[in-house]
Amino acid sequence: MSKEIKNNRLLWQSDLENGSYRNPILHADYSDPDVIRVGDTYYMTASSFNYMPGLPILTSKDLVNWELVNYAVKELPYEVYKKPAHAKGIWAPSIRFHDNKFWIFVGMPDEGIFMTCAKDPLKEWEPMVCVWEGKGFIDPCPYWDEDGRAYVVHAYANSRIGIKSKLAIFEMNPEGTKCISEDQVIFDGTATQPTIEGPKVYKRDGYYYIFAPAGGVKPGWQTVLRSTSIYGPYEEKIVMHQGDSIINGPHQGGLVDTPNGEEWFLHFQQKGAYGRIAHLQPVAWKNGWPMIGIDTNGDGIGEPVLEYKKPEGATSTKICEPATSDNFESSQLGLQWQWLANYSDSFYSLTEEKGRLCLYPLNTTGDSKALLWNCANVLTQKIVCPAFTAVTRMDITVLPVGARSGMIMIGARYSALYVEKTEEALKAVYVEAQGEGKDLKEEVIKEYDLKAEKILYLKTRFYEDQTSEFLFSTDGETWSEPTKRFNPEGATWVGAKIGIFAVSDKDYLEGSKVFFDYFDMKAEIN
Numbered sequence: 001m002s003k004e005i006k007n008n009r010l011l012w013q014s015d016l017e018n019g020s021y022r023n024p025i026l027h028a029d030y031s032d033p034d035v036i037r038v039g040d041t042y043y044m045t046a047s048s049f050n051y052m053p054g055l056p057i058l059t060s061k062d063l064v065n066w067e068l069v070n071y072a073v074k075e076l077p078y079e080v081y082k083k084p085a086h087a088k089g090i091w092a093p094s095i096r097f098h099d100n101k102f103w104i105f106v107g108m109p110d111e112g113i114f115m116t117c118a119k120d121p122l123k124e125w126e127p128m129v130c131v132w133e134g135k136g137f138i139d140p141c142p143y144w145d146e147d148g149r150a151y152v153v154h155a156y157a158n159s160r161i162g163i164k165s166k167l168a169i170f171e172m173n174p175e176g177t178k179c180i181s182e183d184q185v186i187f188d189g190t191a192t193q194p195t196i197e198g199p200k201v202y203k204r205d206g207y208y209y210i211f212a213p214a215g216g217v218k219p220g221w222q223t224v225l226r227s228t229s230i231y232g233p234y235e236e237k238i239v240m241h242q243g244d245s246i247i248n249g250p251h252q253g254g255l256v257d258t259p260n261g262e263e264w265f266l267h268f269q270q271k272g273a274y275g276r277i278a279h280l281q282p283v284a285w286k287n288g289w290p291m292i293g294i295d296t297n298g299d300g301i302g303e304p305v306l307e308y309k310k311p312e313g314a315t316s317t318k319i320c321e322p323a324t325s326d327n328f329e330s331s332q333l334g335l336q337w338q339w340l341a342n343y344s345d346s347f348y349s350l351t352e353e354k355g356r357l358c359l360y361p362l363n364t365t366g367d368s369k370a371l372l373w374n375c376a377n378v379l380t381q382k383i384v385c386p387a388f389t390a391v392t393r394m395d396i397t398v399l400p401v402g403a404r405s406g407m408i409m410i411g412a413r414y415s416a417l418y419v420e421k422t423e424e425a426l427k428a429v430y431v432e433a434q435g436e437g438k439d440l441k442e443e444v445i446k447e448y449d450l451k452a453e454k455i456l457y458l459k460t461r462f463y464e465d466q467t468s469e470f471l472f473s474t475d476g477e478t479w480s481e482p483t484k485r486f487n488p489e490g491a492t493w494v495g496a497k498i499g500i501f502a503v504s505d506k507d508y509l510e511g512s513k514v515f516f517d518y519f520d521m522k523a524e525i526n
Contacts (some may be wrong), residue, residue, distance in 0.1 A: 375503050
């Protein structure tokens with residue numbers, strides 16, 4: 001395969017180039033999205049959990065074509081995140097523009113509510129500040145009122161604090177750095193809006209509106225609350241549900257307007273191994289309530305659209321998507337890549353040999369033959385289309401004894417094809433890890449003897465039934481028989497990811513390394 005990679009090849013194109021778009025606008029795991037507009041540019045962020053860097057920053061000119069341009073968080077400020085803390089970390093952020101700054105508030109269910117801000121969202125963000133310390137407060141949304149007072153509306157994590165289906169509020173200082181009041185429940189959805197969470201606060205025509213999902217992640221709906229006081233009492237109305245559509249659980253996201261006054265709602269849909277993929281719905285107001293989507297069956301509740309006319313008022317449109325393929329020509333790691341935990345520069349280099357990614361086979365767990373699930377130095381990216389083929393070329397010339405390097409599909413469980421060097425042999429090994437969490441166990445399914453190979457090509461095929469398989473080649477032309485197909489499944493709150501890695505069962509041997517020449521992804525099976 002050629003080193004050259006086409007940067008403009010889309011794996012998933014939402015823009016139909018006829019004035020309309022199709023959902024999802026991003027066929028990728030941008031969980032719990034929130035969106036704002038500043039000038040003629042839209043900004044989106046999403047949950048990132050334990051994956052680092054975190055809090056992705058995406059931009060768009062038309063709400064349909066998006067690019068990943070930055071991350072707000074480079075690492076999480078706790079020792080526990082030096083190792084993969086699956087399903088922990090950054091949950092459900094809110095992004096706002098206030099006082100000529102961009103603000104993001106996030107909940108970390110085991111640590112508290114945090115804030116980061118930046119004058120320029122494309123540059124480095126301020127270190128996270130703890131606004132409220134403790135367990136169980138999640139999904140925070142800040143609101144600065146006209147009288148100068150500032151608030152955070154949030155939900156609760158039942159798994160941490162034993163409270164669910166309630167929304168609460170506390171006052172914070174105008175600088176957004178600390179809580180200055182007691183926490184107070186403002187809505188109890190136990191009877192009518194079970195599992196209500198993810199609040200987003202807006203003000204319109206004298207009413208405070210809280211947009212909040214309810215009913216659970218996969219089957220739920222979108223609710224809106226309104227009151228003339230931010231403390232309530234609140235009226236409630238379901239404004240979007242699946243109805244007769246094929247889009248399950250259409251909820252949790254942000255309301256945004258266009259320069260010419262249209263309003264839109266960007267939200268997620270839980271879709272198995274793909275994770276929480278992003279959809280865009282039109283919003284219309286009637287009698288002081290929004291309807292999200294289109295009421296196709298006449299029940300007075302909006303249903304999500306599959307195709308619709310694009311938002312108007314865009315100053316320009318560039319057909320684009322977040323990057324996937326990588327030829328490693330940059331001196332900085334591409335934004336499509338995230339590690340399983342806080343990372344170190346010792347994990348990799350892009351300058352040791354220009355145009356190649358060098359991964360150093362490190363033991364980050366202290367264990368022998370550690371599960372890849374527990375290794376911080378596994379480098380991943382999202383699944384971005386229904387089916388794809390990914391290929392990489394590895395130089396294993398100086399792979400040391402005790403090291404493993406290859407490709408992985410990782411979700412709630414994982415499969416991997418890697419090269420392993422022992423005292424006796426060099427071999428390709430296909431493994432599957434089944435189970436859940438701490439009970440995950442890895443099993444060698446098949447081994448392949450290799451000669452004294454220095455170059456190896458690895459290929460992953462991912463199918464629309466959400467199963468994947470691996471192949472390898474010594475010349476990039478003749479390939480092995482594929483491994484058995486395996487469903488990585490979506491993990492807790494996140495979709496599956498594809499990745500590459502170099503790990504070791506021993507202490508690092510000076511001079512050992514693995515080079516990756518490219519990572520090429522196509523939206524086809526080949």
